[in-house]
Amino acid sequence: MKRAVDTRAVQGVLYGVYKALHNIAGASAPAVMRQAAPDILAELSKLGVSFDCVDDVDKLSSKIGETMEKTGMCDKMVMRLEGDRLKADITNCAFFDLTMHLKEDGIPPFGCPFAALTIAIAEKNLGKKARLVNLEPVPGGNPGDTRLEVQLF
Amino acid sequence: MFNTDTILKSLNDVQGVHQSLIxxxxxxxxxxxxxxxxxxxxxxxxxxxxxxxxxxxDCKQGGLFEVMAEYNGGVVIAAPIGKEAVLGIVADESANLGGVRFVVKKSMKELEKVM
Structure with a gap:
């Protein structure tokens, strides 16, 4: 059953969880997300959101973009491969306010679901090792417009 | 000239050490x-x-040099390499802990140069 949830409630919960994780794991907090991401994928699959069809970068781009848009995580997510860099432009990220509040507290966006899922799918379905190298607001963009860059090995 | 391969190999050459990673x-x-x-x-x-x-x-003890956890089957040693990476070593119960720690300390200097 699909239900609409006020993102403020989700952001409030995530704020507390991410802040606690960062307090506990410090600079290694992203490693927690790396461990969590495959389980997020598995759980999404159980809930009917499967990425099993993804076997190349084009399918990764279209499937993850479609999923993020349909679930209201962002208005649009467009991905492209430049050399060994997978770059994504995310329009109106639903977690932008959360990211900014965490940033004000000195906490980096280690819990970004866009990055976590991109890395997990690239590793599981494309057989690549993947690492987040950059995540920042689009220069001159609207609030919520974010650029994500993952390096593939 | 050191690289991460040679450093990890020198660690794994220590008696009792069977796994190492960066x-x-x-x-x-x-x-x-x-x-x-x-x-x-x-x-x-x-x-x-x-x-x-x-x-x-939180205990106001400053920066960390190294951590060693002892288990029934051996030890795990971990040490931060600057702010970006961590060295991990797994050794069995036959390992000479003093010897392992000495090699870890030596390796840390080399790793900080190559990382």
């Missing part, structure tokens, strides 16, 4: 040597050292 703070395994599930071990070691550092911070 992992980024994000849990990404940069290099590993020995028979292990490097991805899962790396993620756990990175997370663990973050937690141990946080304990030192």
């Amino acid at each position: 992992v980024g703070r994000d849990g990404f395994v940069i290099n590993s040597m020995g028979d292990m599930e490097a991805d899962s071990v790396g993620a756990v070691i990175s997370t663990a050292i973050g937690a141990i550092e946080a304990m030192g911070r």
Whole structure:
């Protein structure tokens, strides 16, 4: 059953969880997300959101973009491969306010679901090792417009 | 000239050491040597050292040099390499702990140069 949830409630919960994780794991907090991401994928699959069809970068781009848009995580997510860099432009990220509040507290966006899922799918379905190298607001963009860059090995 | 391969090999050459790895703070395994599930071990070691550092911070003990955990089957040693990476070593109960720690200390200087 699909239900609409006020993102403020989700952001409030995530704020507390991410802040606690960062307090506990410090600079290694992203490693927690790396461990969590495959389980997020598995759980999404159980809930009917499967990425099993993804076997190349084009399918990764279209499937993850479609999923993020349909679930209201962002208005649009467009991905492209430049050399060994997978770059994504995310329009109106639903977690932008959360990211900014965490940033004000000195906490980096280690819990970004866009990055976590991109890395997990690239590793599981494309057989690549993947690492987040950059995540920042689009220069001159609207609030919520974010650029994500993952390096593939 | 050192590189991460030669450094990890010198660590694995120490009696009792059978696995060593270098992992980024994000849990990404940069290099590993020995028979292990490097991805899962790396993620756990990175997370663990973050937690141990946080304990030192909250207890006002300053920066962390090294952490050693003793288990029934041997030891796990982890040490931060600057702010970006962590060295992890797994050794069995036959390892001379003093010898292992000496090689770790020596390796840390070399790793800081090549990382």
